[in-house]
Amino acid sequence: xxxxxxxxxxxxxxxxxxxxxxxxxxxxxxxxxxxxxxxxxxxxxxxxxxxxxxxxxxxxxxxxxxxxxxxxxxxxxxxxxxxxxxxxxxxxxxxxxxxxxxxxxxxxxxxxxxxxxxxxxxxxxxxxxxxxxxxxxxxxxxxxxxxxxxxxxxxxxxxxxxxxxxxxxxxxxxxxxxxxxxxxxxxxxxxxxxxxxxxxxxxxxxxxxxxxxxxxxxxxxxxxxxxxxxxxxxxxxxxxxxxxxxxxxxxxx
Amino acid sequence: xxxxxxxxxxxxxxxxxxxxxxxxxxxxxxxxxxxxxxxxxxxxxxxxxxxxxxxxxxxxxxxxxxxxxxxxxxxxxxxxxxxxxxxxxxxxxxxxxxxxxxxxxxxxxxxxxxxxxxxxxxxxxxxxxxxxxxxxxxxxxxxxxxxxxxxxxxxxxxxxxxxxxxxxxxxxxxxxxxxxxxxxxxxxxxxxxxxxxxxxxxxxxxxxxxxxxxxxxxxxxxxxxxxxxxxxxxxxxxxxxxxxxxxxxxxxxxxxxxxxxxxxxxxxxxxxxxxxxxxxxxxxxxxxxxxxxxxxxxxxxxxxxxxxxxxxxxxxxxxxxxxxxxxxxxxxxxxxxxxxxxxxxxxxxxxxxxxxxxxxxxxxxxxxxxxxxxxxxxxxxxxxxxxxxxxxxxxxxxxxxxxxxxxxxxxxxxxxxxxxxxxxxxxxxxxxxxx
Numbered sequence: 001x002x003x004x005x006x007x008x009x010x011x012x013x014x015x016x017x018x019x020x021x022x023x024x025x026x027x028x029x030x031x032x033x034x035x036x037x038x039x040x041x042x043x044x045x046x047x048x049x050x051x052x053x054x055x056x057x058x059x060x061x062x063x064x065x066x067x068x069x070x071x072x073x074x075x076x077x078x079x080x081x082x083x084x085x086x087x088x089x090x091x092x093x094x095x096x097x098x099x100x101x102x103x104x105x106x107x108x109x110x111x112x113x114x115x116x117x118x119x120x121x122x123x124x125x126x127x128x129x130x131x132x133x134x135x136x137x138x139x140x141x142x143x144x145x146x147x148x149x150x151x152x153x154x155x156x157x158x159x160x161x162x163x164x165x166x167x168x169x170x171x172x173x174x175x176x177x178x179x180x181x182x183x184x185x186x187x188x189x190x191x192x193x194x195x196x197x198x199x200x201x202x203x204x205x206x207x208x209x210x211x212x213x214x215x216x217x218x219x220x221x222x223x224x225x226x227x228x229x230x231x232x233x234x235x236x237x238x239x240x241x242x243x244x245x246x247x248x249x250x251x252x253x
Numbered sequence: 254x255x256x257x258x259x260x261x262x263x264x265x266x267x268x269x270x271x272x273x274x275x276x277x278x279x280x281x282x283x284x285x286x287x288x289x290x291x292x293x294x295x296x297x298x299x300x301x302x303x304x305x306x307x308x309x310x311x312x313x314x315x316x317x318x319x320x321x322x323x324x325x326x327x328x329x330x331x332x333x334x335x336x337x338x339x340x341x342x343x344x345x346x347x348x349x350x351x352x353x354x355x356x357x358x359x360x361x362x363x364x365x366x367x368x369x370x371x372x373x374x375x376x377x378x379x380x381x382x383x384x385x386x387x388x389x390x391x392x393x394x395x396x397x398x399x400x401x402x403x404x405x406x407x408x409x410x411x412x413x414x415x416x417x418x419x420x421x422x423x424x425x426x427x428x429x430x431x432x433x434x435x436x437x438x439x440x441x442x443x444x445x446x447x448x449x450x451x452x453x454x455x456x457x458x459x460x461x462x463x464x465x466x467x468x469x470x471x472x473x474x475x476x477x478x479x480x481x482x483x484x485x486x487x488x489x490x491x492x493x494x495x496x497x498x499x500x501x502x503x504x505x506x507x508x509x510x511x512x513x514x515x516x517x518x519x520x521x522x523x524x525x526x527x528x529x530x531x532x533x534x535x536x537x538x539x540x541x542x543x544x545x546x547x548x549x550x551x552x553x554x555x556x557x558x559x560x561x562x563x564x565x566x567x568x569x570x571x572x573x574x575x576x577x578x579x580x581x582x583x584x585x586x587x588x589x590x591x592x593x594x595x596x597x598x599x600x601x602x603x604x605x606x607x608x609x610x611x612x613x614x615x616x617x618x619x620x621x622x623x624x625x626x627x628x629x630x631x632x633x634x635x636x637x638x639x640x641x642x643x644x645x646x647x648x649x650x651x652x653x654x655x656x657x658x659x660x661x662x663x664x665x666x667x668x669x670x671x672x673x674x675x676x677x678x679x680x681x682x683x684x685x686x687x688x
Contacts, residue, residue, distance in 0.1 A: 072639060072642040076644055084640065088634075090641075090658065092657075093658045098644070101654065102641075102644040102645045102646050105646055105647060
């Protein structure tokens with residue numbers, strides 16, 4: 001589904017990603033962990049098409065298309081969803097109006113007929129249950145005045161509405177209390193299927209107790225330096241990241 | 254410099270000479286001679302004058318307007334309005350002005366909830382009111398209006414009258430291709446405990462150069478609640494100055510929403526005299542400018558007594574080579590303790606050639622007040638734009654959504670549903686066209 005080959009990216013001339021290789025197949029959950037500044041969020045941003053980042057080398061293909069040539073909106077329409085680390089508050093834009101515009105532009109791209117108001121509302125009602133999001137929140141402006149937990153729930157709710165093939169959750173767990181974390185994880189788990197895939201970018205192993213990954217990758221200095229299964233995450237939790245750094249410097253001596 | 258002094262008075266001479274032979278209505282002799290002296294003395298402001306330093310309307314008038322008299326009234330105005338979609342779609346008590354001259358035949362004058370009188374029918378007391386709120390010395394263009402107006406109306410909303418429908422003040426404008434000048438004048442008196450909404454629109458029948466120099470005076474009596482909405486959506490050869498001055502009495506509320514969407518160069522002077530306690534004065538404005546349109550809003554709130562409130566929010570979206578000016582003065586006098594005065598001016602510039610000058614001016618002499626002001630000028634929020642695009646919304650739609658949300662904060666201040674919807678549609682269409 002997603003194939004990242006030798007991906008290098010920079011922001012304002014400073015390199016952040018230094019040759020990422022990653023293959024993701026339908027039905028898989030991949031966790032990407034790593035210390036602060038290792039390039040985790042950059043990878044998520046580059047995949048979603050954030051324009052500040054310049055891809056200097058390598059390729060990213062999604063469903064056999066070179067997505068690096070696509071605009072952020074076309075990537076979303078192709079089925080890539082980025083749950084933001086910091087969802088943006090947009091005063092004056094109603095959540096419902098925003099979602100309906102998004103859903104229908106995505107449907108149009110995919111050659112589907114737009115949803116009318118009735119169908120859209122019933123879809124919304126159905127998906128709201130997944131993340132136990134309060135209807136009152138959705139009658140407000142997008143993310144405006146939402147708590148941290150509400151914003152993250154809203155991200156998963158939007159993900160449910162847009163039905164992506166590849167979901168990238170950028171530190172969706174950061175700052176959540178355990179109850180909110182469970183709700184968010186439960187939503188993600190229910191949306192998982194054999195046809196879609198999930199990338200969990202996270203700092204904490206805790207999330208992986210609730211969303212069990214098939215693979216865990218450790219990102220360091222813009223490269224994947226170690227890959228394994230969920231046991232790797234537990235090891236990282238127990239030992240921190242220093243042993244990986246030591247191992248790496250040891251290897252070069 | 255002699256050159257600038259000359260230019261300063263060149264326009265005054267043109268106006269005075271054009272109208273020297275006018276049969277001055279004896280009713281307003283006093284006001285008109287005071288206006289003439291004021292003009293003779295000060296001339297029109299050049300860019301050297303602080304109040305007009307960004308808006309050289311004086312020069313535009315000299316360049317673009319060749320006839321300094323008013324156009325004759327439009328002959329078939331009844332037929333024109335009958336065929337006008339906008340005019341027919343608006344519901345309310347219509348007051349029509351034909352090139353500035355009141356048209357009683359086409360206006361709703363029979364409703365008992367308010368009274369309209371042409372200036373020629375005013376009694377001595379009422380004559381004295383004209384020019385009492387907008388004094389000639391405050392602004393040269395107000396003085397020019399005072400000297401030049403040939404007709405005018407006084408609208409009386411009697412004590413306790415609650416208007417079921419809005420008053421629609423409709424100006425119909427048609428000028429000679431050489432350019433002409435119109436000096437509309439209106440005086441509103443809102444009696445105690447009265448309540449009304451007044452909506453102003455202008456219908457242009459052609460795109461001939463025209464200078465519209467309007468004066469409005471509002472006298473808001475105690476506990477009256479008045480809303481004033483005005484849409485400026487003119488053509489590219491419209492030059493306009495409006496002077497709107499308001500006296501607000503105890504427990505009264507006056508709310509103004511001004512939408513400036515078109516014209517060549519517009520200058521709006523809006524002034525609230527908060528003369529008593531427990532008053533609320535609201536000033537809201539939205540200017541969405543493209544092409545070479547130039548809009549200058551100067552506002553002035555004068556808090557004279559304690560425990561009153563003013564709220565001001567002006568927002569601008571500028572593209573192409575348009576230019577916006579905002580200057581907001583707030584005075585809180587020594588007696589006006591416990592005043593709450595808020596002012597905000599936010600702008601989005603969509604092109605590198607658009608220019609905005611903004612200046613808040615607060616003078617606070619009382620020591621126990623809450624006052625705030627702020628202004629921002631920037632581009633569209635890139636982070637918000639990316640967020641919307643990452644959800645599959647195309648760049649152009651995402652921009653429109655964000656701009657509409659920005660403008661919506663002002664549109665939401667319009668409480669009359671019919672007019673709000675009309676304005677929303679115009680703004681929506683305009684934003685859809687912005688690339």
